[in-house]
Amino acid sequence: MSDGLGPRRGGAARALVRRAGIAALARGPLPALARRRAARRGAAAVLCWHAIGPDGAGPEAWTVSRLGDLRAQFAELARRWEVVPLDEALALLDAPPRRLPGPPPRPLAALTFDDGDASLHAFLPALLDDLGLCATIFVATAQIETGRPFWFDRVMNALLAPAPFTLDLRAQGLGLRRFDAPPGAGRWPAISALLEALKALPPDRREEAAASVVALAPPAPPGPRLGPMSLAQLRELAAHPRIAIGAHSHGHELMDRIAPEAARASIARSRALLAQWTGRAPAHFAWPNGNWSDEVGRIAAQEGFASAAALGPAEGRFLLERGARRHAYPRIAVGRYDSLDRFRLRLAGL
Numbered sequence: 001m002s003d004g005l006g007p008r009r010g011g012a013a014r015a016l017v018r019r020a021g022i023a024a025l026a027r028g029p030l031p032a033l034a035r036r037r038a039a040r041r042g043a044a045a046v047l048c049w050h051a052i053g054p055d056g057a058g059p060e061a062w063t064v065s066r067l068g069d070l071r072a073q074f075a076e077l078a079r080r081w082e083v084v085p086l087d088e089a090l091a092l093l094d095a096p097p098r099r100l101p102g103p104p105p106r107p108l109a110a111l112t113f114d115d116g117d118a119s120l121h122a123f124l125p126a127l128l129d130d131l132g133l134c135a136t137i138f139v140a141t142a143q144i145e146t147g148r149p150f151w152f153d154r155v156m157n158a159l160l161a162p163a164p165f166t167l168d169l170r171a172q173g174l175g176l177r178r179f180d181a182p183p184g185a186g187r188w189p190a191i192s193a194l195l196e197a198l199k200a201l202p203p204d205r206r207e208e209a210a211a212s213v214v215a216l217a218p219p220a221p222p223g224p225r226l227g228p229m230s231l232a233q234l235r236e237l238a239a240h241p242r243i244a245i246g247a248h249s250h251g252h253e254l255m256d257r258i259a260p261e262a263a264r265a266s267i268a269r270s271r272a273l274l275a276q277w278t279g280r281a282p283a284h285f286a287w288p289n290g291n292w293s294d295e296v297g298r299i300a301a302q303e304g305f306a307s308a309a310a311l312g313p314a315e316g317r318f319l320l321e322r323g324a325r326r327h328a329y330p331r332i333a334v335g336r337y338d339s340l341d342r343f344r345l346r347l348a349g350l
């Protein structure tokens, strides 16, 4: 699950001006300058997506990238970056500063996907094979074990009704929530705001409030929904030569907001289950929602993880490079409502 990055509400004219500005920046010299700078510094862009949806179909949520958009983003990376396995990108953390003469090589990029949505099994292998790329999937194990989507996916699945509606969540302390825009980029700010409000609740109240959202939301037409891959699908992906499996906790808990021993139990359980299910202990971890602290970083290392990924910038960095924390390195989060121009700017740290 994401940190809710996405487009902001604005008038149609302002949106047009913003799009034109983004296009001018993205098609100007900045992205190439940023790539050269990244290559010179020995830095890597580690990208993070979540789920994949077929073109022209839902589910409409920031976390579901359209297949065609993802292919275009992958192609952009394959053309201008050196896409490498995550291990190779992480090796930059220990690399000596580059002092080579001449123009730098292409900067490195690594591809990651969080949570373990079933759509990754449906779409990712063919996409990686077509372009000759590799990716890491960070899997949160509880939803694989139970087959039940996490609360945030249940909430996003519930908010797909085409007509405007209002949810009365005053009893849950979440106020009246209006969803006026049709499903898509226009509705996403309202969904994202509700998800953030839910994240701020204590875990037991969050589950309860999420259940209320699902119960109160008007029915949506049938179509694809967010939900976990099966154990058999996970095993298939783990056996794919271009895919590595990492851990993403057991219950997708916000690790800096629960007791350290609960965090340790979740981190250890996800590692043990993935080792049991795939026959290989995962080497790398990603913080659910990007929430981490010094203490849980130490715990992840003690539990055997060689690295742990943040979500978005970390400590002022947006690229993985020498000096970044091994257990909270930055990633660039990309979602459904990021155009290719916006994607190019994210890669340039803008």
Ligand SMILES: [Zn+2]
Pocket (backbone or CB within 6 Å): 001, 002, 114, 115, 248, 252, 287, 288, 289
């Ligand atoms: Zn997640």
